[in-house]
Amino acid sequence: MNRDRVLETAIRLADEGGIESVSMRKLGRALGVEAMSLYNHVANKDDMLDGIVDLVLSEFELPSAGDDWSVAIRRTAISAHEALLRHPWACTLIMSRFRPARMRYIEWILARRERTQIVHEEETTKDDRENQSLSLCSLAVISLRIPWAACIQEKAYHIDP
Numbered sequence: 001m002n003r004d005r006v007l008e009t010a011i012r013l014a015d016e017g018g019i020e021s022v023s024m025r026k027l028g029r030a031l032g033v034e035a036m037s038l039y040n041h042v043a044n045k046d047d048m049l050d051g052i053v054d055l056v057l058s059e060f061e062l063p064s065a066g067d068d069w070s071v072a073i074r075r076t077a078i079s080a081h082e083a084l085l086r087h088p089w090a091c092t093l094i095m096s097r098f099r100p101a102r103m104r105y106i107e108w109i110l111a112r113r114e115r116t117q118i119v120h121e122e123e124t125t126k127d128d129r130e131n132q133s134l135s136l137c138s139l140a141v142i143s144l145r146i147p148w149a150a151c152i153q154e155k156a157y158h159i160d161p
Contacts, residue, residue: 001031003041007051011087014052019089024048050097056090057101059083062108076108 009030013022024045028035042048061079063072084091094102 001033001037001041003051006031006038006041007048007055010048010052011055014089015087019049019093022048049093050099053090053094053097053099054101056083056087057094057099057105059086060105062105076105080105 006027010022010027013026013030024035024038027048028038031038038048042051059079060083061075063075067075
């Protein structure tokens with residue numbers, strides 16, 4: 001048994017019964033060990049919860065900086081949305097914990113916003129370009145905050161995963 005196995009089993013339990021169904025005792029039972037032996041791999045329940053948040057966040061795709069900005073933002077938002085659909089319990093847990101992996105996701109989106117020069121038709125105004133850019137960035141951020149909101153946004157922007 002190792003930390004990865006403990007965290008993967010905790011995710012499986014949460015996927016099956018919601019995060020409230022994950023206790024150290026149930027996790028130990030699922031692994032065939034006493035709950036106390038889990039503390040050789042996680043410091044406490046909070047450490048376990050932080051670990052499963054990090055694993056879910058690692059499922060979010062962060063495309064390379066060289067990718068087209070609109071494709072990259074869409075791909076990132078859709079991958080976050082898909083990860084949160086696989087783990088519906090995770091959104092609230094992610095938002096309640098300040099984790100480096102969460103900050104990497106948010107910083108990546110903000111950096112893309114800052115580095116990107118949006119090229120549109122001549123009649124497009126600067127305000128229009130900024131509004132569209134902010135809307136696409138909000139799609140990625142919303143997909144982290146509320147999983148089903150990304151579906152609504154996908155339809156509004158005709159995003160085909």
